[in-house]
Structure formats: structure tokens, C-alpha cells
Amino acid sequence: MRDFARSENAKVQAQLDRLGRLSVPDGRLGLETIRALLERLGNPHHKLPPTFHVAGTNGKGSTCAFLRAMLEAEGYKVHMTTSPHLVRYNERIRVAGELISDDRLAELLAEVLDAGEDLNPSFFEVTIAAAFTEFARVPADVCVVEVGLGGRFDATNVLEKPAACGIAALGIDHERFLLAPEEGTPDVPIARIAFEKAGIAKPGSSLVTLSYSDEATHEIEAAAARNGAPLAMRGREWSMSESGTGLHYSDRHGELVLPLPSLPGPHQPENAALAVAMLRHQDYISISRDALAEGIRTATWPARLQRLAPGPLTGDREIWLDGGHNPSAGAILGKHFAGQRLHLVVGMLDAKDPTAITGPLGDAISSVTVVPVPGHDWHPACTFGDEAREAQDVPTALAALPDDGLPVLIAGSLYLAGEVLRLNDELPD
Incomplete structure (x- = not known):
């Protein structure tokens, strides 16, 4: 790759x-x-x-x-x-x-x-x-x-x-x-x-x-x-x-x-x-x-459990971004969001295990929306379960989520994380 x-x-x-x-x-x-x-x-x-x-x-x-x-x-x-x-x-x-x-x-x-x-x-x-x-x-x-x-x-x-x-x-x-x-x-x-x-x-x-x-x-x-x-x-x-x-x-x-x-x-x-x-x-x-x-x-380190600032992509919604894609990263996410409910927007390279993220989050997940990883082969929605839906990109995925006050986690790939930061005008400096 x-x-x-x-x-x-x-x-x-x-x-x-x-x-x-x-x-x-x-x-x-x-x-x-x-x-x-x-x-x-x-x-x-x-x-x-x-x-x-x-x-x-x-x-x-x-x-x-x-x-x-x-x-x-x-x-x-x-x-x-x-x-x-x-x-x-x-x-x-x-x-x-x-x-x-x-x-x-x-x-x-x-x-x-x-x-x-x-x-x-x-x-x-x-x-x-x-x-x-x-x-x-x-x-x-x-x-x-x-x-x-x-x-x-x-x-x-x-x-x-x-x-x-x-x-x-x-x-x-x-x-x-x-x-x-x-x-x-x-x-x-x-x-x-x-x-x-x-x-x-x-x-x-x-x-x-x-x-x-x-x-x-x-x-x-x-x-x-x-x-x-x-x-x-x-x-x-x-x-x-x-x-x-x-x-x-x-x-x-x-x-x-x-x-x-x-x-x-x-x-x-x-x-x-x-x-x-x-x-x-x-x-x-x-x-x-x-x-x-x-x-x-x-110390700052973008795209690792980063709370996104209000911007063109996020509006005023609570949105978290994490580039983790392996079981160890999934375990960290599961621990951080334990006891909460959230919407998951996920894009993962097809060489990675989808359950690395969804497994540790478990019952915290209210919905799963799968998006492409720009420029790479990625897992389709069917690999994340029968109830996962697909969106053409992150803005479309966010726009389709209910206005229910739940936070959103965007995760699964650092390549996807970079695109999210670009869309929200949060360039690492």
C-alpha cells in the first residue's frame, strides 16, 4: 500500500x-x-x-x-x-x-x-x-x-x-x-x-x-x-x-x-x-x-481521541476523532467511552479487522455509518453488521444522523482522520 x-x-x-x-x-x-x-x-x-x-x-x-x-x-x-x-x-x-x-x-x-x-x-x-x-x-x-x-x-x-x-x-x-x-x-x-x-x-x-x-x-x-x-x-x-x-x-x-x-x-x-x-x-x-x-x-497530538472544534464539518455537535485501527486502539476507545452512547462513523482499510473498533465499543454504539477511506480500499458496510449503513463521505454521514444529542466518534483510519481535519479546517501545525 x-x-x-x-x-x-x-x-x-x-x-x-x-x-x-x-x-x-x-x-x-x-x-x-x-x-x-x-x-x-x-x-x-x-x-x-x-x-x-x-x-x-x-x-x-x-x-x-x-x-x-x-x-x-x-x-x-x-x-x-x-x-x-x-x-x-x-x-x-x-x-x-x-x-x-x-x-x-x-x-x-x-x-x-x-x-x-x-x-x-x-x-x-x-x-x-x-x-x-x-x-x-x-x-x-x-x-x-x-x-x-x-x-x-x-x-x-x-x-x-x-x-x-x-x-x-x-x-x-x-x-x-x-x-x-x-x-x-x-x-x-x-x-x-x-x-x-x-x-x-x-x-x-x-x-x-x-x-x-x-x-x-x-x-x-x-x-x-x-x-x-x-x-x-x-x-x-x-x-x-x-x-x-x-x-x-x-x-x-x-x-x-x-x-x-x-x-x-x-x-x-x-x-x-x-x-x-x-x-x-x-x-x-x-x-x-x-x-x-x-x-x-x-502536549498536543491530533486525531488521537481529539475533540473536534466547532467548524465547517462539525457545527456545534460533539464530535470525537481517532485514527486507531487495531485491537489495542479499540480497547482504549472502549474504555474512554464506557457508560456512554454514541454514533460511530467508521472507515477502515480492508486489511484491518472491523471488530477491532466495534467490539470494544459494544453497547455504546447507537448507530454505525460506514464511509470510504479516501484513496484506499476499504471495508463496506456489510462487514460491520446488518444494521450498519453506508454514506458516500463523512459530511453525508453526519448530516444523516438524528439530532438526539449523542456524541459522534469518527474512527478507523488515520487516512480518514486527515480528511476529517481538512474538512473541518483544523490543520495540524
Whole structure:
């Protein structure tokens, strides 16, 4: 599946069209192509400021958002690369705190695509090469890098000595890639997922994680030992709990009482604590308690349990947006909306399991309206049950809902979420 991108800037679109024509031979694994491309660009990944590298099935983007907010609250200039983008490709490359400009993006993509024309790189490999090239050119104090898919063979895994590596929540997703049969890898699915994510472990760099099942923990411990990475796991080297007064964090450096995140969702305190633990288990930069607290309060991360603002699409109705599409994300939605009733507007790629969202929501669902995922193959209404109906797009789906005061949840795909943000004039910045 290609990761489509569009821009209103003609120069950027010309390069995005080139990106869209890239194809990857099915089954190609490894870091050889990205390393060859970076070599031609002067190995910019060797010239980055201290870098925080974050993997995980769910929560890695939110953890990156907390890291960025905490570091900026301390006064640091922060480069960040995350994926996917929601509305504009520029969202993938944040340079010293600002989204990369269209003019610079067009020049940068042209440079990288020209350099790797004969290497047949992937969309994501070009993106990471472009991000690292710009990050090496523009002065900043720190980098935050989100893994795209997996970890072991992800293009970001060319990083050789991050300040710290982190692993957020684990779950089953991207089975075609992460559970593909391979000799010498674990047979138990969650253990294999942990094995792939822990592939980002590096000698001398702390590997900071949450707590997991025994099978997953075993693989993470083995990866840390194999790579000489000091392991800092929740429940061992650090701990976190919640109360009405805030987030209670402790590690070998002492105890902190921090505010609860402003980001909604029962999982966000854990993501915030993971970011705190990553910053406190490294020796490259200093961070104060006040900056940690301010970052927890101010971090934003669109399309993850986001309450949409009144706008052209929403009017004054209470509408929530979430790009989650796997069972772990569905469980978070089920917990957040427990005890409520809502209308579900859902669009899911046909490779995903429709029950991942509808199952955890269960009796909370008053109605289900299925919409297309723009530019992708998607599940029709019949896969969501006999009572699910179909609409040609999100505006049509919302217009057909009864005016009964119930909130609406739009969910199932980050691609759909990006379209919703565009329609409501809420562009991520």
C-alpha cells in the first residue's frame, strides 16, 4: 500500500508525484538501501544532536509529542520526524520546532530523490533520508524520531547511538510485515512484535519501556542484553501511578508529582510517564521538573481521541476523532467511552479487522455509518453488521444522523482522520 500525499504547492506536488511512483520489491527487508542513500547524502544521521528514538504499536506518536513539549518547555530547539502525516506531508518533518516550509521541502525532496534514483528506495526511506538531511543542516539541541513500522528493519534504525530508545504499548498490528515467517524469530505473535520493536536497542543507549506480558518481556530483555543497552522497564527501574492529584512518577533519581495530561484518553498518563522516563534515563541533556510538568500539560497530538472544534464539518455537535485501527486502539476507545452512547462513523482499510473498533465499543454504539477511506480500499458496510449503513463521505454521514444529542466518534483510519481535519479546517501545525 502506498502512502499517498498531496500538496497545494506545485513544486512540492511535483516531488510528491515522484515519491508516489516509488515501489518496493515485495519482501525486501534490511537497512542496506537507506544506508546507501544516506551515504550519498553525506551520512547526515551521523551529525544529529542527541536523539530520542521511539517504537511501539500504539502510543509512540503521543510519546514523541510529550517528549517534544517537555524539551521545548526547557527552552531547547527540537527537530522531530513522525508518521504518517494527516493532512500535509510537511507534518512529517519538524525543523527546530517549525513544520518544514513548502519551498524548502520541494528542494529537499528533489535532492534526495535525485541522489537515490537508481536505488529504488521506498516512500518512507526517502522521507527519513530527507528529514535527517535537514536535521543535520539546521542547528538544534535535540531530535525526536518516531519509528515508522516495527523497529528492527525500520529506516529510522540507522541511528547508531541515540540518547535513549523507548518502546510504548505493544499489540498485534501490521501482521503481514511484522509476523512474516523468518527463521530464528519468536513463534508467539506478541513475542515476535516485541522482538521487532526491541530491534532499535543500541549499545550504551538506555532502552526505556513499559511493562508487558512475560513473552514480550523476555524478548525485550534478550534484545537489551544482546545489544548492551541498559534496560529501564516500568515496574523495575521506574514506576508510575495516577491519583486525583496527578501523575506520581519515581525512579533512582527520586519521586515526582506531575500533572495529568491534557491529552484525553486513559492511556496518555502512561505515554507521558514513558517520555519522562526516557528523559531521566540519559546523560546528554538536562531537564527540570517544571519542564516535564509543562510538557505534560501542553502536549498536543491530533486525531488521537481529539475533540473536534466547532467548524465547517462539525457545527456545534460533539464530535470525537481517532485514527486507531487495531485491537489495542479499540480497547482504549472502549474504555474512554464506557457508560456512554454514541454514533460511530467508521472507515477502515480492508486489511484491518472491523471488530477491532466495534467490539470494544459494544453497547455504546447507537448507530454505525460506514464511509470510504479516501484513496484506499476499504471495508463496506456489510462487514460491520446488518444494521450498519453506508454514506458516500463523512459530511453525508453526519448530516444523516438524528439530532438526539449523542456524541459522534469518527474512527478507523488515520487516512480518514486527515480528511476529517481538512474538512473541518483544523490543520495540524
